[in-house]
Amino acid sequence: MTTESVYTPQTVTRVHFWVPGKLLSLSTTRDPAYQFTAGQFARLGLPAATDPDGPPTLWRAYSMVNGPRQEGLEFYSIVVPDGQFSPLLAKLQPGDTLYIDKTPVGFLTLDRFAPGGNLWLLSTGTGLSAYLSMLQDSHVWENFDRIIVVHGVRHREELAYGESLQAWSLQGPPSSVHSSPSARLSYLPIPTRETLPGMPSARLTQLIEDGQLEQLADCPLDPAQSKVMLCGNPEMVTQARALLQARGFAAGRRGNTGTLAVENYW
Ligand SMILES: Cc1cc2nc3c(=O)[nH]c(=O)nc-3n(C[C@H](O)[C@H](O)[C@H](O)COP(=O)(O)OP(=O)(O)OC[C@H]3O[C@@H](n4cnc5c(N)ncnc54)[C@H](O)[C@@H]3O)c2cc1C
Ligand SMILES: NC(=O)c1ccc[n+]([C@@H]2O[C@H](COP(=O)([O-])OP(=O)(O)OC[C@H]3O[C@@H](n4cnc5c(N)ncnc54)[C@H](OP(=O)(O)O)[C@@H]3O)[C@@H](O)[C@H]2O)c1
Structure with missing residues (x-):
C-alpha cells in the first residue's frame, strides 16, 4: 500500500543575500494545488546535514513573502549561526530541492x-x-x-x-x-x-x-x-x-x- 506524501519537492529558483551570512530571500517553484491566505506560513523541510540525499527530516515554519496570486513562493530568512535548519537553507542554490508541506497554516491574516x-x-x-x-x-x-x-x-x-x-x-x-x-x-x-x-x-x-x-x-x-x-x-x-x-x-x-x-x- 502506498500512502500519499504530505509534502511536495519544489525547486529553488533564486537566492538573494541582503546581508552576507545573515539574511536572505529564497524563491521556489510552487505546487499548483498550494493556495494560501496572505499572512500564513509554510512548513519547509530539508534532509539532515548528515544525510543530505535522504528524506526531509528537519522542518521549520516560514511565512510566505509573495502575494497569494503571484507565481512561485518566496521566503525571507535569518541565518541563526548555531541553528539546525537555517544554515542548511542558506546553502541552497538555484536548482536544489526544498520540500514544502502541502498545507499552509497560520492565523495572522x-x-x-x-x-x-x-x-x-x-x-x-x-x-x-x-x-x-x-x-x-x-x-x-x-x-x-x-x-x-x-x-x-x-x-x-x-x-x-x-x-x-x-x-x-x-x-x-x-x-x-x-x-x-x-x-x-x-x-x-x-x-x-x-x-x-x-x-x-x-x-x-x-x-x-x-x-x-x-x-x-x-x-x-x-x-x-x-x-x-x-x-x-x-x-x-x-x-x-x-x-x-x-x-x-x-x-x-x-x-x-x-x-x-x-x-x-x-
Ligand atoms: C509561525 C512562524 C513563522 C516563521 N517565519 C519565519 C520567517 O519568515 N523567516 C525566518 O527567518 N524565520 C521564521 N520563523 C522561524 C523559523 O521557523 C526558524 O526558527 C528559523 O529559521 C531558525 O531555524 P533554526 O533551526 O536554524 O534555529 P532554531 O533552532 O529554530 O532557532 C534557534 C534560535 O534562533 C533564534 N531565531 C529563530 N528564528 C529566528 C528569526 N526568524 N529571527 C531571529 N532569531 C531567530 C531564536 O533565539 C531561537 O531560539 C518562523 C517561525 C514561526 C513559528
Ligand atoms: N550571523 C550573524 O552575524 C548574527 C549576528 C547577530 C545575531 N544573529 C542571529 O540573529 C538572531 C537575532 O536576529 P534579529 O536581529 O533579527 O532579531 P532580534 O534580536 O529580535 O532584533 C530585531 C529587532 O528587535 C528588537 N527587539 C529585540 N527584543 C525586543 C523587545 N523585547 N522589544 C522590542 N524590540 C525588541 C531589537 O532591538 P535591540 O537592538 O535593542 O535588541 C532589534 O531592533 C540571533 O538569535 C542570532 O541567532 C546572527
Whole structure:
C-alpha cells in the first residue's frame, strides 16, 4: 500500500543575500494545488546535514513573502549561526530541492479584523515577511484607509525590502496588485543600534509607550480607529501586546473580529 506524501519537492529558483551570512530571500517553484491566505506560513523541510540525499527530516515554519496570486513562493530568512535548519537553507542554490508541506497554516491574516480604519503592521527582524505578502495582495489596499508598516532591526543593513516598501509608500501598491480605491502606506524603518536620519533609534515598544510612534506616523494609535498586528521576536510581541492591551486593543474571541493579532517567530 502506498500512502500519499504530505509534502511536495519544489525547486529553488533564486537566492538573494541582503546581508552576507545573515539574511536572505529564497524563491521556489510552487505546487499548483498550494493556495494560501496572505499572512500564513509554510512548513519547509530539508534532509539532515548528515544525510543530505535522504528524506526531509528537519522542518521549520516560514511565512510566505509573495502575494497569494503571484507565481512561485518566496521566503525571507535569518541565518541563526548555531541553528539546525537555517544554515542548511542558506546553502541552497538555484536548482536544489526544498520540500514544502502541502498545507499552509497560520492565523495572522486580515480576516481577523473588520475592514476600515488604520492598519498598523508592527514587526521586528524577519517578522516583516508576513506583511510583505499582505502588501502584495489587493485586500489590504482596498479595506483600510492607512497602512503603517514598522520594521525594527538591529542595524540599517537589515532593512530588507526597504526599497520596495519605500516605493509602495510613494507610488501606491505594487504593479502586481490591481486595487481601487487604495490605502495610503507609511513605512517606518527603525534600526535600534545605529541611527537613520529622521528616525529615533529605539525599540518599537519604547516608541509605543512614549507616543513617538504615533508622532512618526501622524496617526493616533487607539482601538476606535486602528487595528494592530505584531510579528517577530516573542519578547517584543509579549511586551508590545501588554502596552496595546493597556490602550484597549484586544484579540477577537469566539469567531468575532478584534483589534489585535500576533505571531511569535520562536
Ligand atoms: C509561525 C512562524 C513563522 C516563521 N517565519 C519565519 C520567517 O519568515 N523567516 C525566518 O527567518 N524565520 C521564521 N520563523 C522561524 C523559523 O521557523 C526558524 O526558527 C528559523 O529559521 C531558525 O531555524 P533554526 O533551526 O536554524 O534555529 P532554531 O533552532 O529554530 O532557532 C534557534 C534560535 O534562533 C533564534 N531565531 C529563530 N528564528 C529566528 C528569526 N526568524 N529571527 C531571529 N532569531 C531567530 C531564536 O533565539 C531561537 O531560539 C518562523 C517561525 C514561526 C513559528
Ligand atoms: N550571523 C550573524 O552575524 C548574527 C549576528 C547577530 C545575531 N544573529 C542571529 O540573529 C538572531 C537575532 O536576529 P534579529 O536581529 O533579527 O532579531 P532580534 O534580536 O529580535 O532584533 C530585531 C529587532 O528587535 C528588537 N527587539 C529585540 N527584543 C525586543 C523587545 N523585547 N522589544 C522590542 N524590540 C525588541 C531589537 O532591538 P535591540 O537592538 O535593542 O535588541 C532589534 O531592533 C540571533 O538569535 C542570532 O541567532 C546572527
